[in-house]
Amino acid sequence: MYTKTDIAALLRRYGLHLRALGKHAAIPFLAVNLLLPVLTALCLYKSTNPAEDMREVLSYLRIFLPVCCIWHSIMIMKEYLLGTGSEVLFVCKTRSRLPDALLPFLVMLSNSALLFGGISLFVPNQSANWLHLVGVCCFYFGIATFLLNASRSLTLTLMVVLLYTIAAVLCGDLNVQFFPLYYDTMSLSEADLRLCTAFFFLGALALTLLGEWRAKRNEKYA
Amino acid sequence: MLSIQNITKTFGKRTALSQVSFAFDKKVYGLVGANGAGKTTLLRCILQLYRVKDGEVLWNGKSVARDRSFLNQVGYLPQQFGLYKELRVREALALLANEKGVPKQDTDERIAACLALVHLSDRADSKVGELSGGMVRRLGIAQTLLNEPQLLIFDEPTAGLDPEERVRFQNIITNIKKDRTVILSTHIVADIQAVCDEVLMLGEGKLLFHGTVRDMTEQARGKVFLAKQADMTGSDVFIVKTEEKDGEVTLRYLAPENRGGSPCEPTTEDGYLCIQKQI
């Protein structure tokens, strides 16, 4: 179990990891705190039908937020798995890098929650959409950690994430929705929510556990 | 104290290590062998980077497979090191110290001490990406010492370094080796001669030799000869060096018996070659 010291160490590590990413670290923060609020404002400001315009807001959020949430996790994991001499990082008490990947994801998710909270001031009753989005973000996290651990390739991971997003958007436009395709511009009702969100959370869990299992068995180092 | 017992490691059909056993003491060990002999594999097995199914690695009598806390006592420098190029030297060491579980209150002090030891204090605020190859390697050495380990493992630490850096490295090892087990995997014989108390030689996954440097050198006694090419007889010789002067070719060779020429004083390299080639 994580002690207070461990958590403090994790947080310090997180800060240093962000610095290690250089200027690329700012991209998700800028996207979530600048780009998406601006797009949202353009959609909702002086809107005569906020519920209808919310569809367009959801169309952007459902594409950008999951990718932004996992961006830091991928970049940090990349250093662990693909950095020159990264085996040094595995010569320590715990082999699992999952907490280092999970923390940035949770931070970005919390950041996104602030954005959603702001949106809720203009368009109430967004809890179903938010829960769905959290499920989808978790699924993205699962995909990313599994692929990085299994393939040890940043390119493949980014490509699959991008192609999955594109496929979801294209199929959503064609009104084809089934797990794991999630994209839709419609607001979700409570009834729609239960099944699809469960799938996403379960999928995320399965993929993350698979990724961890694969990581433990890894014997390839840079 | 580190001890390895009957370690065998295979990758698919290829056996990288076969029944390697040894008990390490608080000395500096040179781990030598040809390319593909299994040196890095052995080090990674010790460090639990590879799962060891056959054999055991013991630390102070306890198997490390069940207790990973042994790794807190280890400092490791891999063959290639170059993490966190965007961070400053101080920040990179802070991150590595954090990974190794160094308490926060001790981090700054340890970083300063390690940097001083490797003579990088003046570059503490430079970015890792801006350092030269030798400086990066020194940084790598510094990070191995952050957690004040009992066991230090260096995998080809001086490959690609200039003579000055190599001498610097040798001096660092001399300074830090007190009450520690240091394992140095290297091809460079001069490093072995300069700092190693004992030598372990691997060949095709097996432990071919262990002993002092002198013992290794003695392996070649009576087997090293210097002769003119024209005077050479027999073909079961291993030519160590060829010199041409005034049109005349002189050979320094290893052979079980004199095949022409006169015997000469063996060097550590000769000893290494004799063991490798089973002369």
Place this chain on the structure above:
Amino acid sequence: MSTGKILFRLYRRSKWMLGITVLLFLLPVGTIIFHIITAGLRDLSLIPTTVSICSYLQIAAMLFLSYEFFGKTDAAGLTECLNGTKGGALRLFRRQIGCMLALNGLLSVIYLCIYLGVCAFLMHLTQPAWLWNLTGSILFFFFLCPMTAVLLSAAASLCLKRLSAYLCFTLFVILNSPIKYSLEKRLSFRLSYPVPLSFLFAFYPQNLNSEPPAQDGFMLPETQILVVGCWLLFALLFLAFAIGLRDIHQRRRSISIAAICAVLLVGVTGYNTLPYSDTNADCQNSADKIYLDYWETPELAVAPTTPIEAFHITSCILNLNAKRYLQGEAVLTVEPDNLTVYGFTLHHDYTVQAVTDKNGHPMPFLRQGDFLTVENTAAADGFVITYSGANNTFYTKRRSLFLPGYFPYYPMAGYQSFFNEKEKQLAPCVQTEQIAFTVHLSSSCEVYSNLSETAPGVYEGMASAASFLGGKLAVRSIDGIELVYPYLSAFVQSPERAENAVKTMISLGLDRDTCERILLTPGHLLRGIQPQSILNLGDHLLTSDLNDVENDYQKSKILPYKVSLYESCYIYRTSPNTFESMASFAEDDSNAAYLLKIAIQEKGESAALAACETFLYNREDTRTIQAFFADFMREG
């Protein structure tokens, strides 16, 4: 072993690259399965959509795969080794590009075989023009577009580090995705200004939610060709520049190539931004724009208050150039010819350059919204009106055109509102007087009209309106009535549907002597002319589909503004519960269902419905629905 083979081996050695490439090769198979599952192989109308999706995925994959492939030799230090030789690195680079192009070439051959096979062997579509169109389309989408992605990637591999390159690629893919269109629409709506250079991100041709105009045939849109041309030139410029920086031996040549590319790029970009440009992406996806204009500026459809006397046009000679945008000259003969003021309706998207009499004397005129008021100062019996412009919904392009007779693309007599402000719907301008039309139409595509083509590009006849439909069309004669439809329409696969539909209409009273042609028009466009999906213009019908022919044809027999009453009667008969909801939706004069409900309550069901029937099918009865019910309730 040749360098090409070695490079292919290098490519194959990376498992994941190979895996994704295999998936790309499986995509054509997937599309066939998709076609079979969704609509059957014989329905060609889905092909543009599947081509768009597959091409888009291929472009996205090629960006990353190419970058990684080019990066492999860099990482191995091979490029650095070859930099020491004269032109060695450049040769290697060329061969790498060649490998990726060969890969794309192979993919495009596979798609070509599949789609040509379907068209030629299953559908027996073997006309050369048609097959060339398909071939060009496939090569464009599966070779030229991915090739552009490969070259962009090649340039990025020379100049950008991996993370920066990936970010650029991700941005490129997102900006070319379907969400780009909604984003663009929203931004230009809020900013009241079109998003600059947004046309450049049109690799994915259109939003999936809007159907491509079927008469465009298989897509080989000029817009996309020029956009891709822009990116190709940009990639070559970038590449030449980057190579010039790296290889001193190639510097002079590289700079020359870069300069030529830059000039061409400026030229092509400039051409793309020309107003009314045929390549302007605005033409493609702006079915909403025609509404937006009226929503924002409803006075465009409000007739001037100055009263005018009624007149009609006896002869209309139109000289139309419909190649890029519409340039027209209308020579109108009017009757009576002694009025001081004549009012015409001409859509506000057309700018009137001049109004003269037939002798060339200029006449003063006033343009207000959709209306043109001309002062007959020279006591002329006719006018020559010169105008030009472009409308995005009723459009003229190189590949196709759609100028229906209910749309005022030529000056129509009187003030007719094309937009019903109360119901927020387009209101087709339907005229009943016969006009002697002579139309000289200059266009780049094959054109069909309700008028007879007496000479190439010359259409003549007596009709109440002149409709033109151009593009990849076919004609079938069914019981003496010609059905003009796009090759890509679903009727290609099901000729029986077309026959049954036309025969149904004949049985419902379609007069073969009067109505000679049925033009199957772009679906998403005619959807705007609610609530009718068949429009009867006397000698021809315009329709977007022939699915619910019985109901639609009955509606077409009544004047458009009466359709809400027709639907109320229909729903009353078929679904009483729904009728109740309709009636209670708004309990006032504006709701035809409510008025019908009151009439049934007061006068009885059979009397009310019979009166409605008479009113609906009498095209001479031009009372409003409210006036009709008021009169009906007053009757004893």
